[in-house]
Amino acid sequence: MNTYTRTVRDALYEEPGKKAKKQIAVATAISLVAIAVFIFFIAKAFYDNGQFDAKYWSFFTKYTTWRFIANGLVGTLEAAFLAGLMAFIIGMIFMIGRICNYKILNRIATVLIEFTRGVPTLLFIYFFFLIVPQLGINLPSIFRISIPVAISACGVVAEVLRSGVNAVPKGQKEAALSLGMTESKTFTKIIFPQAIHQVIPALIAEIVIVVKDTTFAYVINFPDLMQNAKVLISNYDALLSVYLVVAVIYIIINYILNKISVAIARRTQTSPVITR
Amino acid sequence: MSIGELLSVYGEKYLQGLLTTWELTIFSFIGAMIIGVIITVFRVCPIKPLRLFGEFYVQIFRNIPGAALLILLVYALPELDLILSYHSCVLTATTLIPASFCSEYLMSGINAIGIGQIEAARSIGMTFPLMMRKIVIPQAVRFSILPMTNLLIATMLTTSLASQVPLSPTDLTGVVSYINTRSVGGVTSFLISAFFYCITAVVIGQLGNLLDKKVRILR
Numbered sequence: 001m002n003t004y005t006r007t008v009r010d011a012l013y014e015e016p017g018k019k020a021k022k023q024i025a026v027a028t029a030i031s032l033v034a035i036a037v038f039i040f041f042i043a044k045a046f047y048d049n050g051q052f053d054a055k056y057w058s059f060f061t062k063y064t065t066w067r068f069i070a071n072g073l074v075g076t077l078e079a080a081f082l083a084g085l086m087a088f089i090i091g092m093i094f095m096i097g098r099i100c101n102y103k104i105l106n107r108i109a110t111v112l113i114e115f116t117r118g119v120p121t122l123l124f125i126y127f128f129f130l131i132v133p134q135l136g137i138n139l140p141s142i143f144r145i146s147i148p149v150a151i152s153a154c155g156v157v158a159e160v161l162r163s164g165v166n167a168v169p170k171g172q173k174e175a176a177l178s179l180g181m182t183e184s185k186t187f188t189k190i191i192f193p194q195a196i197h198q199v200i201p202a203l204i205a206e207i208v209i210v211v212k213d214t215t216f217a218y219v220i221n222f223p224d225l226m227q228n229a230k231v232l233i234s235n236y237d238a239l240l241s242v243y244l245v246v247a248v249i250y251i252i253i254n255y256i257l258n259k260i261s262v263a264i265a266r267r268t269q270t271s272p273v274i275t276r
Numbered sequence: 277m278s279i280g281e282l283l284s285v286y287g288e289k290y291l292q293g294l295l296t297t298w299e300l301t302i303f304s305f306i307g308a309m310i311i312g313v314i315i316t317v318f319r320v321c322p323i324k325p326l327r328l329f330g331e332f333y334v335q336i337f338r339n340i341p342g343a344a345l346l347i348l349l350v351y352a353l354p355e356l357d358l359i360l361s362y363h364s365c366v367l368t369a370t371t372l373i374p375a376s377f378c379s380e381y382l383m384s385g386i387n388a389i390g391i392g393q394i395e396a397a398r399s400i401g402m403t404f405p406l407m408m409r410k411i412v413i414p415q416a417v418r419f420s421i422l423p424m425t426n427l428l429i430a431t432m433l434t435t436s437l438a439s440q441v442p443l444s445p446t447d448l449t450g451v452v453s454y455i456n457t458r459s460v461g462g463v464t465s466f467l468i469s470a471f472f473y474c475i476t477a478v479v480i481g482q483l484g485n486l487l488d489k490k491v492r493i494l495r
Contacts, residue, residue: 009320009383011391012412014398016322024322031325045356118429118477119470120436123449127466130456135463212341226343240352247344254339 056238060245065232072228073249079146079214079224084207086150091157098162109158116155121213124148129220141222149213153206160202164195201265208254208261215250225249279464286455286465292445294472300370300435300447301476305428307371312378319383330379337376342437345369350441362441370438374431381423385416418491425484429477448472 016024046052059065097109125148132139139147168191176186217224229246233239283290318330337345349365360368389412397407439450446454448469455461 008387008389008391008394011394012320013322013404027323028325031323031329035325035329045358049356051355114478115470115474118474120433120449120473122436122439123452123466123469123473126439126449126453126456127463130453131461131463131466134456134460208339215341215343218343226347240355243344243348243352247340247348250341250344251336251339254341255335258339 051240055236056241059232059236059238060241068228068232069225069246069249072223072225075217075222075228076211076214076224076226079142079149079217079222080207080211082142083146083149083153083210083214086146087153087157087206087210088203090150090154091161094154094158095161095165098158099165113155113158116151116153117159119152121149121152122216122219124152125216125219141220144220145214145217145222145224149210149216152213153210156206156209157203160199160206161195163202164197164199165191167198168194197268198270200268201261201270204257204261204264208257211250211254211257277460277462277464279468282455282461282465282468286451289445289451289454290448290468290472293448293451293469296438296443296445296447297432297435297472298476300367300438301428301432303367304370304374304435305431307367308374308378308427308431309424311371311375312382315375315379316382316386319379320386334376334379337372338380340373342369342373342434343440345373346437346440362443366435366438366441366443370431370434373434374427377427377430378424381420381427382416385419385423386412388419389415415493418493421488421491422484425480425488428480428484432473432476432480 050056094109094113097105098113100106125145128139128144128148132144172190172194173186176190177183181189214224215226218226218230221227225246229242232242236242277285315330315333318326319334321327346365346369349360349368350362353360353365393411394407397411402410435447436449438447439453443450452461452466452469455465
């Protein structure tokens with residue numbers, strides 16, 4: 001057995017003996033039955049309420065349905081991409097503010113980072129949806145969703161970037177400075193490239209949060225996956241099946257992103273990240 | 277509206293909102309811890325189907341957006357003749373999602389212990405319960421304090437989902453939407469709620485750091 005697949009949870013027990021093997025077999029059988037009963041009751045609830053009827057599922061064989069879902073998905077990805085980009089840029093600025101040599105900027109950046117991390121995305125969305133128009137500013141709908149999502153992500157991005165910068169050994173900076181590189185050149189040529197390499201898994205994990213947060217786009221009527229799902233529901237009068245399919249699509253996207261993050265973490269020998 | 281006006285007209289709403297947010301946060305967090313521990317036991321036990329069930333649970337609830345889960349609970353469950361109150365829908369959503377992260381933190385806490393220690397414990401003849409009590413659980417708990425602090429803050433942020441259903445009294449986010457759909461609350465109305473969230477998060481964070489410093493294992 002190679003050391004890689006052997007995790008702590010495998011090491012917790014000894015190789016089971018005859019008696020233990022029997023007990024495990026019995027427990028396995030019982031748990032299988034329990035899970036089967038669980039699935040049976042879910043299926044029964046679906047069946048009793050006619051949720052398996054063809055009218056709820058047949059439109060999923062139509063091309064137009066999937067094209068509509070794909071359109072919504074494009075909306076989601078556009079909003080998520082824009083939000084991610086903005087979060088990275090603002091996060092970068094916050095991080096530089098946090099680590100630069102000016103005490104006042106450090107303070108301001110710290111307060112802003114803590115503020116964006118302590119306030120829920122939905123509150124920012126309501127701010128841009130209800131309060132910003134009161135000030136006479138009318139933003140296009142894609143910005144009404146992607147700006148709040150970006151703001152609530154940028155504090156975390158800043159902290160992630162900072163942890164990457166801190167992970168670069170001090171000697172590197174000293175060496176670069178003693179070679180006569182300027183402070184800013186040291187940062188852009190030596191420190192930052194290594195820092196970003198360290199935090200790529202964490203940044204990808206943050207994209208998952210951004211994608212999740214864009215689901216609130218229905219609040220502002222931006223045509224994302226969730227909003228298009230609503231249209232499908234009213235067209236085909238099929239609520240449960242559409243929402244289930246949409247939820248599964250979100251789960252698959254985020255699952256893949258998380259897997260990519262873990263795979264990169266493994267390759268670059270950095271630790272994988274768990275975010276909210 | 278000025279801050280004085282807002283507080284005199286809607287002060288009580290804000291207070292109720294703060295209490296609702298706290299209440300949802302505390303109950304969700306306790307529920308998430310209980311479910312998280314059970315799921316983690318499933319994931320480390322030698323019974324294959326339970327392990328798979330644990331992994332499945334975590335992958336589903338780690339990756340589903342909160343809004344999608346809440347909508348399923350509020351609108352889709354009644355189609356299956358299962359009608360929950362709005363309050364329990366919110367509580368279910370804000371419990372099931374953090375529970376999956378709780379399990380992930382506990383698993384990484386267990387994995388941080390190191391196989392060597394467990395092999396050492398076994399080689400000096402410790403029984404399984406003794407090893408759990410003396411080696412695994414004390415360390416896993418200490419490793420988990422900072423992540424759990426973050427989880428508590430994340431749970432608080434998740435409870436803003438409550439603003440998506442008609443609740444009375446509504447939570448801190450719901451208050452802002454309530455005020456601004458009826459009158460022009462302005463930036464201040466947002467800042468009051470944001471301040472309450474931030475203060476709560478900061479206090480939780482400080483307490484977590486204090487506790488972590490007390491019990492941290494220095495290497």
